[in-house]
Amino acid sequence: MKISVVGMGRVGGATAFALVARGIPHELVLVGRTKERAVGDAFDLLHASALVRPMRVWSGDAADTAGSDLVILTASAAADDPAKGRGANAQANARMLREIVPPLAEASPSAVFVVVTNPVDVCTYVALKASGLPPGRVIGTGTLIDTMRFRALLSRETGISPQDVRAYVLGEHGETQFPALSVASAGGVRFEPRDSTVRAFAEEARRGGHEVARSKGFTNFAVALAAASICEAVADDARTVLPVSTLVDGYKGVADVCLSLPCVIGRRGVERVLAIDLDDDETALLHQSAAAIRGMIDRVASDRHAP
Secondary structure: OEEEEEOOOHHHHHHHHHHHHHOOOOEEEEEOOOHHHHHHHHHHHHHHHOOOOOOEEEEOOHHHHOOOOEEEEOOOOOOOOHHHOHHHHHHHHHHHHHHHHHHHHHHOOOOEEEEOOOOHHHHHHHHHHHHOOOHHHEEEOOOHHHHHHHHHHHHHHHOOOHHHEEOOEEEOOOOOOEEOHHHOEEOOEEOOOOOHHHHHHHHHHHHHHHHHHHHHOOOOHHHHHHHHHHHHHHHOOOOEEEEEEEEEEOHHHOEEEEEEEEEEEEOOEEEEEOOOOOOHHHHHHHHHHHHHHHHHHHHHHHHHOOO
16 A cells, blocks of 8 residues: 655644554655655654554655555645634645646546645545546545544543444534534434534534644644544545545535535545435535535635636
8 A cells, every 4th residue: 555645744744653653554655845854754754664564654756656545635835824714725725736636646546535735625626626536536534533523522421432423523624514413323322413512512523623723833633643544444445434525416405515424435435425314404504514615616716717
């Protein structure tokens, strides 16, 4: 399993470490704007891999990613300002992805691309269009991290392992995300959708990334593990159900946007999007989320044609 990480900032470095710690790649290529740092990270991770299993870890450029099974996009065109939100770099990151994705896709035409760059739903859409790949092979980390935050809170409250909590946060990885409370359960027992504590946990999960960024200036560890979990499901052909950002075209009247729904993840990426049975209120929230993402996609598309 050859994996390339493109963008070796805080998130890229944490993602590369998570991949090595889980022993997922046989070969790991690091591509960064600052080549000296990428070289240092490669040596450091190569040394770390000796505690896991033999693997090749090295730094290079886009050409060196050729033949990758997985390409992880963590690059950002500008430094993120947490105070401005995830959409602050939308136009700059969209321009960057339109430039870097085509040669990466040409070099690895059979790869699954995992998009971490924010705003992740818009960037997943841009990367998909720029790559020319089938929709299932371009995946955004989406609300996977928000879902994990939500499950952790529910686990703490109920005393049930988060692995046994079946609750999803869906839609945009951003302000319009929503919990699918009508189908949330643990051990087959449904959570009460109107329970004020459960709803408070959903709001706390939505604000989780902001709180981390406010405290330390950025987020990296949790989203790195989210990306690694997607990669592991692909590498193992695990058919794991994960809420990730994927192209939606017809579900509940939503079309031509990337947002998060529960997806079956296997060797070919998104093997299947599950048609989760949302209630009327949740369907309205899904439409709201899709409209927000569509508006941002349209803005970055117009920027593409600006003089």
